[in-house]
Structure formats: structure tokens, C-alpha cells
Amino acid sequence: xxxxxxxxxxxxxxxxxxxxxxxxxxxxxxxxxxxxxxxxxxxxxxxxxxxxxxxxxxxxxxxxxxxxxxxxxxxxxxxxxxxxxxxxxxxxxxxxxxxxxxxxxxxxxxxxxxxxxxxxxxxxxxxxxxxxxxxxxxxxxxxxxxxxxxxxxxxxxxxxxxxxxxxxxxxxxxxxxxxxxxxxxxxxxxxxxxxxxxxxxxxxxxxxxxxxxxxxxxxxxxxxxxxxxxxxxxxxxxxxxxxxxxxxxxxxxxxxxxxxxxxxxxxxxxxxxxxxxxxxxxxxxxxxxxxxxxxxxxxxxxxxxxxxxxxxxxxxxxxxxxxxxxxxxxxxxxxxxxxxxxxxxxxxxxxxxxxxxxxxxxxxx
Numbered sequence: 428x429x430x431x432x433x434x435x436x437x438x439x440x441x442x443x444x445x446x447x448x449x450x451x452x453x454x455x456x457x458x459x460x461x462x463x464x465x466x467x468x469x470x471x472x473x474x475x476x477x478x479x480x481x482x483x484x485x486x487x488x489x490x491x492x493x494x495x496x497x498x499x500x501x502x503x504x505x506x507x508x509x510x511x512x513x514x515x516x517x518x519x520x521x522x523x524x525x526x527x528x529x530x531x532x533x534x535x536x537x538x539x540x541x542x543x544x545x546x547x548x549x550x551x552x553x554x555x556x557x558x559x560x561x562x563x564x565x566x567x568x569x570x571x572x573x574x575x576x577x578x579x580x581x582x583x584x585x586x587x588x589x590x591x592x593x594x595x596x597x598x599x600x601x602x603x604x605x606x607x608x609x610x611x612x613x614x615x616x617x618x619x620x621x622x623x624x625x626x627x628x629x630x631x632x633x634x635x636x637x638x639x640x641x642x643x644x645x646x647x648x649x650x651x652x653x654x655x656x657x658x659x660x661x662x663x664x665x666x667x668x669x670x671x672x673x674x675x676x677x678x679x680x681x682x683x684x685x686x687x688x689x690x691x692x693x694x695x696x697x698x699x700x701x702x703x704x705x706x707x708x709x710x711x712x713x714x715x716x717x718x719x720x721x722x723x724x725x726x727x728x729x730x731x732x733x734x735x736x737x738x739x740x741x742x743x744x745x746x747x748x749x750x751x752x753x754x755x756x757x758x759x760x761x762x763x764x765x766x767x768x769x770x771x772x773x774x775x776x777x778x779x780x781x782x783x784x785x786x787x788x789x790x791x792x
Contacts, residue, residue, distance in 0.1 A: 431465050434472065434483045442483055450490030459495055466505040473510040481510055482525050489532045499535045507533045508542055515549055523549065527558045531565060538566055540574040547580050550588075557598040560584055564605040568612035578615060581606075582622055589625045593634060600629055600640040607647035617652060617661060627665055630680055631672040635692065638684060642695035649702035649709060658708040666712075678715040685722055690731055697729075697737040704744040711754055713745075720759040724766040726774055739771035 433445035452458035463469075472484040488502040511533060514526040530546075543563050550556045563581050567573040581602075588599035603626055606612040617623055629641040645665075652658060662677075669677025685696040700723070703709030713719050722728055723738050745751050746767045752760045 428465050428468060431462075431468055434487065435480060446483070446487050446490050449487060450494045453491045453495045453498055459491075459498055459501070462491070463498075463501050463505065466501075470506045473506045478519075478522050478525075481514075482522075482529075485510060485526065485529050485533065489529050492532050492535075499533075502533065503535075508538060512542055512545055515545055520552065520554070523552065523555055527555055530558060530562050534562055534566055540577050543567075543574075543577045544580060547577075547584055550584050553594075556588070556595070557601060560588070560598060560602040561605050564602040564612070565608075567615070568606050568609045571611050573611070573615070582615075582619055586622050586625060589622075589628075593637065596629065597637055597640060600626065600637065600644055604640060604643045604647060607644060607651065610651040613648050613651035617648065617657065620664070623661070624664055624668070627668040630665065630668050630677060635689060639689075639692050639695055642684070642692065642699055646695065646698040646702045649699065649705070653705050655706055655708050658703075658706045662708055662712050676715065678712060678719070681713075682716045682718055682722065690734065693729065694731065694734045694737060697734060697741065701737055701741040701744065704741050704748070707748055707750045710745055710748045710751055714754045720755065720762055724762050726772065732772075735771040739766065742767040 430445050430448055433441050436442055436445070449462055453462050469484055469487075472480050475481060485507060488505070488507045491498050492502060511526055511530065514522050517523070534542075543566060546559050546563055549559050560581070563577070564585075567578055567581055585599045585602055588595040588602075591599075603616060607616055616626075626641075626644065629637050629644075632638055632641065648661065649658065652661065665677045669675070669680055672680045674680045674683050681696050681699065685693050687693060700713055703713055723742060726735055729735050729738060742763050745755075746760075746764050748754075751763070755763065
């Protein structure tokens with residue numbers, strides 16, 4: 428109790444030391460039990476009219492959860508979500524901005540639907556939009572059967588953001604990346620064909636960040652959705668949008684991204700390919716580009732260690748698919764088999780570790 432009282436100290440250094448001390452104590456079950464004997468005082472701090480003290484108590488909860496993830500229920504029982512709800516019901520943007528930093532840690536996966544709906548009402552504030560929508564998407568993604576009203580409200584917010592400016596669209600895609608990090612979240616998105624089609628329009632974007640976030644979204648979807656019929660349906664929607672892109676097709680657009688001088692974008696494309704090649708429908712899709720086999724199997728085209736590894740994993744997945752020999756043809760399939768056999772770091776030409784400079788584009792297109 429004496430240490431908890433230090434949260435009221437005017438010296439921020441003292442407050443930080445008290446926070447660290449209490450959080451460290453919660454690493455053990457005994458310490459956690461002792462700290463939460465003070466939960467009445469914690470509630471007192473949270474209900475005080477002192478916004479700074481309330482924020483310090485919330486920050487302590489975050490520290491406790493980081494030290495002991497199972498403590499999130501105790502923090503919520505002590506009033507963490509009620510305090511956040513009060514902040515978001517108010518009109519003080521600064522208070523909301525301070526609270527938003529702590530939101531993801533404090534909400535976890537067990538927030539009440541009413542609280543999540545309250546959060547979604549805050550997306551009208553541009554400075555809150557991204558954090559709020561990602562937080563709700565995270566909670567929904569962890570629910571095998573999320574509340575229907577929350578799911579529909581979330582997808583409605585995302586749809587509206589996709590219709591906005593580039594910053595709003597990027598926030599929407601970021602939320603969808605969070606949502607599709609699980610099978611249930613991916614299924615929820617893919618069950619909404621109209622929203623999925625709207626998200627797919629990012630395939631034609633000329634902005635690097637938008638392209639990158641969209642590749643992460645595709646990788647999540649194809650990692651989680653592996654039913655052949657479902658994958659075929661998703662690919663059909665992607666192909667429809669791809670016809671309007673600069674390269675004329677979705678497969679060619681991914682090839683274009685893989686040739687760019689940006690390592691993060693190239694690797695993101697490889698991750699999409701790897702996810703796709705878990706299914707025969709995905710293997711047929713990647714084979715649509717004549718240059719796919721060369722880009723995948725030539726080590727000189729990718730300087731990064733991780734990029735080489737992802738490409739190699741993709742080749743292994745392809746060679747395990749029954750349809751691959753016929754899909755790629757004998758010659759290209761032999762190239763893929765050879766790459767899968769020799770590993771990610773040996774050159775097909777020299778038979779030694781590849782250190783050739785990458786043959787990639789120098790400008791984005």
C-alpha cells in the first residue's frame with residue numbers, strides 16, 4: 428500500500444520506480460496476490476477526478492500484465508476497463524490520446540461487447556482511428572464466435588475507412604491485418620465478399636506502405652484459409668481486381684512487387700507466395716506468371732537471408748503439390764525441384780554460397 432501511494436508523488440521518477448517495483452512483484456503468484464490486496468485503493472485512484480493519477484494507475488496495470496499476462500482478469504476486476512470507458516465517454520481528446528496507448532494491453536480478449544462498441548464510436552477522431560479499430564479487430568480475431576453486433580460494427584467501420592483518403596485506407600487495411608491473424612478473423616472477413624473486394628483494390632496502389640500492408644493481409648488470409656474451394660473463390664476476386672492494375676493481372680502485379688528494391692515489400696510478396704502454395708489453387712495462381720520460377724529459384728535476385736529462406740520454403744511446398752508437375756511443365760518443375768533440394772543459399776550455377784548483387788529494379792513502378 429505504501430508503494431502504491433507513491434503513484435501520487437509529484438516526482439515522476441518516484442512514480443516510475445514505484446510502478447516498476449509493483450510490476451516486478453507481480454511476477455510471482457504470491458507477489459501478485461499481495462499487490463491486489465490493494466485493489467480498493469486502485470479503484471479509488473481510477474475513480475478520482477485526477478486524470479494524471481488515473482493514467483498512472485492504468486500504466487501500472489499494463490506493467491503488471493506484461494510481468495504476468497494472467498493478471499489481466501485481476502486488472503479488469505479492479506476497474507481498468509471501467510476507467511477506460513469513462514475516458515472514451517468524455518470529450519477530452521488529450522485524455523483519450525493518453526488512454527489509447529494503453530488500450531491494447533488492457534483490453535485483452537475478454538472485453539464486453541458494450542465496451543467494444545463504445546470504442547468504435549471513437550473512430551471519428553482521426554488521431555484515435557487506427558489504434559481503436561486495431562484494438563477491436565484484435566479482440567474479435569481471438570473470438571471463435573465474436574458477438575455479431577461487434578463484428579458487423581467493426582466491418583462497417585472498416586468499410587467506411589476504405590472509402591476514405593489514403594490514411595484512412597491504410598488504417599482499414601492495418602485493422603484487417605490484425606483481424607486476419609487468426610482463422611476465425613480471416614473467415615469473418617472472407618464471408619463478406621463486398622468488403623473483401625474493396626480491400627483487394629489496394630493491390631493496384633502505387634504507395635509503398637499501402638502495398639506492404641496489403642501483402643501482409645494476403646499472407647494472413649492464405650495462411651489461414653486453406654480449403655481449395657474457398658481459396659479458389661478468394662483468388663477469383665483477386666484476379667478480378669488485378670485486371671485493373673498496371674501489370675494487367677494479380678499474379679503479374681505480385682511479380683512486379685517482387686522486383687522492387689524494397690526488401691520489406693519483396694519479403695512480404697514471398698510470404699504471400701508461401702501461403703498460397705499450401706493449396707493447389709494457390710500453386711496454379713502463382714504459375715500464371717512466366718517469370719515466377721526464375722524469380723523464386725534464383726538466389727542472386729534476393730540478398731537477404733530471410734528472403735532466401737522464405738523462397739526456398741515456397742519451392743518445397745510447390746514440389747509437394749500433386750498438381751505442380753503438370754501446372755509448371757517438366758522443365759520449370761525440374762528447376763523448382765533442384766532449388767528445393769540444394770537449399771536456400773547455394774547458387775544453381777556455381778554450386779556455392781551466392782553473394783551476387785541482387786538483380787532488382789531501382790525504382791518503384
